[in-house]
Amino acid sequence: MSAFKGNVLVAGATGRTGEWVVKRLQAHGIAFRLFVRSGEKAIRVFGPEIIDRLTIGSVEHPAEIRAAVRNASAVISAIGGNVTDPAAPPPSAIDRDGIINLATIAKAENVRHFILVSSLSVTKPDHPLNKYGRILSMKLEAENEIRRLFSEPGYAYTILRPGGLLDGPPLQHNLRFETGDTITTGVIQRSDVAEVSVISLFTPEAHNLTFELIETEAVSLTSLVPFFRQIHS
Numbered sequence: 001m002s003a004f005k006g007n008v009l010v011a012g013a014t015g016r017t018g019e020w021v022v023k024r025l026q027a028h029g030i031a032f033r034l035f036v037r038s039g040e041k042a043i044r045v046f047g048p049e050i051i052d053r054l055t056i057g058s059v060e061h062p063a064e065i066r067a068a069v070r071n072a073s074a075v076i077s078a079i080g081g082n083v084t085d086p087a088a089p090p091p092s093a094i095d096r097d098g099i100i101n102l103a104t105i106a107k108a109e110n111v112r113h114f115i116l117v118s119s120l121s122v123t124k125p126d127h128p129l130n131k132y133g134r135i136l137s138m139k140l141e142a143e144n145e146i147r148r149l150f151s152e153p154g155y156a157y158t159i160l161r162p163g164g165l166l167d168g169p170p171l172q173h174n175l176r177f178e179t180g181d182t183i184t185t186g187v188i189q190r191s192d193v194a195e196v197s198v199i200s201l202f203t204p205e206a207h208n209l210t211f212e213l214i215e216t217e218a219v220s221l222t223s224l225v226p227f228f229r230q231i232h233s
């Protein structure tokens with residue numbers, strides 16, 4: 001029996017964290033759909049059986065977002081613009097405006113819980129990463145709008161601010177959760193970020209929470225839920 005009964009839209013599902021979000025939703029038996037830019041890439045990543053779950057589009061295009069969020073009860077976004085490609089739209093267009101489009105339309109379509117993968121250090125305007133299109137500040141502006149939209153009664157937000165992302169398996173490290181953007185450095189597996197985003201759907205302590213997360217020592221785990229206690233203790 002799954003711990004969450006609704007239907008989850010995964011935005012950025014063909015990205016490296018997004019793929020893990022899908023895998024972890026499957027592991028928890030939670031129903032999902034995917035919002036992706038490329039159906040071909042989605043089929044390459046997930047196989048042809050994924051085709052019925054796809055909505056193709058970009059967060060730059062409201063009509064495509066509207067089609068994607070319809071009937072979703074929650075959205076998990078692992079979208080990120082590509083700052084290393086000069087031909088790609090800048091962080092202002094994707095990490096800020098695109099995410100704000102997604103959150104605004106999701107709320108209008110009655111999505112109840114918006115879960116965003118953001119980043120450590122978004123509140124630090126002088127951080128070196130801000131040289132790239134002020135990416136961290138753009139992410140903070142999107143976060144602020146999500147907090148505003150989804151803090152209304154009956155709705156919820158969860159904003160994850162991970163450290164540097166790695167590509168190992170999930171549930172193999174203890175995690176450190178903090179609030180206030182005080183952690184200056186650290187890393188975490190994309191698979192664990194994905195798992196934390198998925199358990200946020202059914203973990204009350206994750207609702208209306210913005211928090212930083214990095215990994216600590218290697219250890220084999222069965223659940224990441226207990227780490228939320230670090231924040232509420």
Ligand SMILES: NC(=O)c1ccc[n+]([C@@H]2O[C@H](COP(=O)([O-])OP(=O)(O)OC[C@H]3O[C@@H](n4cnc5c(N)ncnc54)[C@H](OP(=O)(O)O)[C@@H]3O)[C@@H](O)[C@H]2O)c1
Pocket residue numbers: 011012013014015016017018036037038041057058059060078079080081082094098117118119120162163164165190
């Ligand atoms: N790299 C790090 O160390 C680090 C650290 C902290 C936080 N973060 C943040 O964590 C998040 C996940 O990172 P990641 O490395 O897993 O990302 P990633 O592999 O680069 O994937 C990004 C996803 O965003 C999608 N996307 C980009 N533009 C889009 C648009 N206009 N409309 C719809 N989807 C769009 C991409 O689509 P395609 O699949 O079609 O390309 C891709 O699926 C990002 O927000 C990133 O900034 C990264």
